[in-house]
Amino acid sequence: MELQEAKDKFIHTWAQLGSSWGINKTMAQIHALLLVSANSLSTDEVMEQLKISRGNANMNLRALIDWGLIYKDPRIGERMEFFRAEKNIDKVARNIARERRKREIEPVLSLLADLNQVEIKESAEALEFKKVTKDIAEFSESVDGFLDKFSKTDKNWFYGLVMKIMK
Amino acid sequence: MELQEAKDKFIHTWAQLGSSWGINKTMAQIHALLLVSANSLSTDEVMEQLKISRGNANMNLRALIDWGLIYKDPRIGERMEFFRAEKNIDKVARNIARERRKREIEPVLSLLADLNQVEIKESAEALEFKKVTKDIAEFSESVDGFLDKFSKTDKNWFYGLVMKIMK
DNA sequence: TTTTTCTTTCAGAAATTTTTGAAAATTAAA
């Protein structure tokens, strides 16, 4: 297999994965492309390699910067912008964990806090509702704490943890 | 706030969350509805409460059964099918972890295993590619192990773990 | 300044995903 073929396979699969993660295809493709590039790439190079429009490339490059997955990589004497991926996979995972926590867990916790305030008159349905929302709140808080810790810790305790629980 | 209003809020937020998890809106809505119902519901009741078509209801009820998030709940003397949700949140989380592992992690590991077989002649680009894919493979294997353990263990070690790492 | 280069925006087009609803299939009762 040629390097280019291997890269294409990687980009293709990464893109598919992105979809089931709520990350759109192009964003995942650009990320994959930059991950396996030794050098930083310009918007035009990204457009050309992935056969996408300028608008699409620009929009998703910016989104990737927001997620902390790529950086602008200025080249002295060059006016055009170049982009490079964060290659430290632990850091990539932490940044993704941080964004997803913010976008997914926080809204749930805030809703459940609201619902918990509610005074509802006693009934089978009401009790059921209270119980389920309380259970979900407890669980979500655990996950929240876990992701918070995971996304903030520099040292990688995760591998050690996995080793310990897997044996 | 009335119970119905609280339920509607819950269903609405759960549905939004589902979207960013690659679970479609109706599937998440039905799941939420059954989670907060004291009794099992028929397809017709689900259709009526969520204002959705029979086809849509049927398709998503089946998907929820596949995920192990709801069960058929036969009533003696009744021919029509009724559905109830799994209310044990730990179990819900484990079932979701299991499905997502199967759908998302496994394909990546299988791709990376493939790519690792590849013999590529030495070059800056090739070395970069090898390094990144190796790092991702290592990390994915850790996550895979974690999710596998998480989805298979009956006893809930997760809370204890969270307590330990959060303090 | 004016020109050139590059980036950003966004309305409409295209692609993808989800939903509908009616027909077909299944299952149980009559």
Add this chain to the structure above:
DNA sequence: TTTAATTTTCAAAAATTTCTGAAAGAAAAA
């Protein structure tokens, strides 16, 4: 059997998301 109730399927419609490309904006060079 035949009839009635219920579930499943699936082609077409609707809704949603993503992408394009041209125009506007911004920044540097001439």
